[in-house]
């Protein structure tokens with residue numbers, strides 16, 4: 001088996017799943033931006049140079065994480081100030097109790113790409 005061919009095939013399959021959502025320079029350090037991919041509302045975060053992506057919608061009520069306050073690795077909901085760790089989606093401060101769904105995210109060719117969580121929907 002040729003490992004290079006195998007990688008090329010994997011990359012080709014994954015290309016169909018990765019969706020470009022932003023220019024890389026549209027998201028600065030310590031910022032969160034809301035985007036849409038295949039009808040899913042997604043929040044993309046840049047924390048200490050690392051990208052993270054979660055559902056943009058709070059698990060407690062109708063609020064967008066992209067309109068919240070990002071402090072370190074935590075995003076604070078703009079409605080009731082519940083908090084989540086953007087690296088894991090886990091709640092860190094009530095009233096939220098359910099985690100945010102996470103999505104894969106990467107930089108390539110000057111853009112930010114999302115791959116929807118396979119359990120999404």
Ligand code: FES
Pocket residue numbers: 058059060061062063077078079080081082095096
């Ligand atoms: S809507 Fe987000 S904490 Fe209530």
